[in-house]
Amino acid sequence: MIFVTVPYLPKKKNFLKYLDSIYSTKQLTNSGPLVNLLTERLKTKLNVNNILPVCNATIGLTVAYKTFGITKKAITTPFSFVATSSSLAWTGIKPIYVDIDGLSWNMSTELLGYESFDDVECIVPVHVFGNPVNVDGLERLARAKKVKVIYDAAHAFGVVYKEKSLLSYGDASVVSFHATKSFHTGEGGAIVFSDDSAYEHAKSLINFGFEDGDVSAIGINAKMSEMHAALGLAVLDEYDDIESRRGELFNFYENRLRGHVTFQERLKQSSNNYTYFPILLEDEVQLKRVLHEMVKNGFLPRRYFHPSLQRISAIDSESAGLPVSDSISTRILCLPLFPDLKIATAKKIVDCLLRAL
Ligand SMILES: Cc1ncc(COP(=O)(O)O)c(C=O)c1O
Numbered sequence: 001m002i003f004v005t006v007p008y009l010p011k012k013k014n015f016l017k018y019l020d021s022i023y024s025t026k027q028l029t030n031s032g033p034l035v036n037l038l039t040e041r042l043k044t045k046l047n048v049n050n051i052l053p054v055c056n057a058t059i060g061l062t063v064a065y066k067t068f069g070i071t072k073k074a075i076t077t078p079f080s081f082v083a084t085s086s087s088l089a090w091t092g093i094k095p096i097y098v099d100i101d102g103l104s105w106n107m108s109t110e111l112l113g114y115e116s117f118d119d120v121e122c123i124v125p126v127h128v129f130g131n132p133v134n135v136d137g138l139e140r141l142a143r144a145k146k147v148k149v150i151y152d153a154a155h156a157f158g159v160v161y162k163e164k165s166l167l168s169y170g171d172a173s174v175v176s177f178h179a180t181k182s183f184h185t186g187e188g189g190a191i192v193f194s195d196d197s198a199y200e201h202a203k204s205l206i207n208f209g210f211e212d213g214d215v216s217a218i219g220i221n222a223k224m225s226e227m228h229a230a231l232g233l234a235v236l237d238e239y240d241d242i243e244s245r246r247g248e249l250f251n252f253y254e255n256r257l258r259g260h261v262t263f264q265e266r267l268k269q270s271s272n273n274y275t276y277f278p279i280l281l282e283d284e285v286q287l288k289r290v291l292h293e294m295v296k297n298g299f300l301p302r303r304y305f306h307p308s309l310q311r312i313s314a315i316d317s318e319s320a321g322l323p324v325s326d327s328i329s330t331r332i333l334c335l336p337l338f339p340d341l342k343i344a345t346a347k348k349i350v351d352c353l354l355r356a357l
Contacts, residue, residue: 057189
């Protein structure tokens with residue numbers, strides 16, 4: 001079976017070199033040298049300042065909400081992975097959904113302009129599949145409404161918008177380093193803060209609230225371990241090659257499928273990290289036909305994101321009708337895309353897909 005993704009394993013010798021260093025330092029966690037080295041290398045790679053590695057992006061999001069004292073309501077998108085909303089609900093914050101734009105599949109800034117901001121303390125947009133949401137329009141509105149912007153940038157590692165890291169926009173951005181992402185630490189993530197004091201506060205929150213030996217706030221344990229940092233450093237050593245192999249597959253799919261299925265419209269002046277190759281089909285009947293044919297042939301694309309998040313009854317939320325998110329979530333498939341996937345296999349995937357349309 002060819003899965004939608006297979007985690008990238010870096011060269012074993014290089015990974016072992018980083019693991020060996022742990023046997024010298026005997027430090028496994030608590031701001032160890034490998035986490036510090038990874039932090040410095042990510043600063044340079046991404047050209048960002050206040051970057052804080054954490055144990056995963058879901059906890060990273062909750063830490064970001066706590067850092068800014070968000071407690072009541074947040075406006076977010078229904079077209080995302082469940083962690084965007086569950087991180088809010090877990091922290092006692094009610095998600096208010098605004099529908100998405102039918103072309104970019106990101107939160108519609110036009111609809112956001114009509115929203116009531118009563119009790120709303122922040123906006124949590126998602127850069128869906130690494131495609132930047134309209135950050136300029138959104139941040140203008142957030143400034144006018146005096147609310148924070150915390151981006152769920154889980155998919156946005158390495159994406160550049162208007163010559164700046166996408167992670168440097170907003171009050172905070174949270175990126176995932178989960179095993180399935182283009183850059184990963186097995187489990188992990190990072191929060192990037194625009195403000196120095198928010199960064200310092202979050203640094204204490206992820207370490208039980210300790211500050212100069214005293215507990216100055218209610219914290220959590222969200223630290224990244226040295227083993228995860230070792231894996232991340234080894235993956236980072238090969239990142240340019242990983243991205244270029246993903247890019248080759250992405251371009252292959254795009255060239256072969258253009259005119260047959262609908263693609264996501266990407267924001268101009270932004271780069272692509274090629275983590276996902278999502279396609280939009282005509283309707284759910286066609287999607288199920290394609291899925292059936294592909295599974296029969298040993299390919300496992302993924303219905304990502306499905307369902308639209310307001311459909312998850314365990315999460316108490318508010319929304320008006322969300323027709324665009326509902327429609328797109330029933331018609332979307334992400335095709336297999338990972339660095340070790342061969343072009344010859346991608347060709348078979350395309351042939352199978354075209355047969356089933
Ligand atoms: C949009 C989005 N947000 C948050 C997450 C959660 O990331 P993590 O697995 O690092 O907690 C994911 C994971 O895929 C995601 O896709």
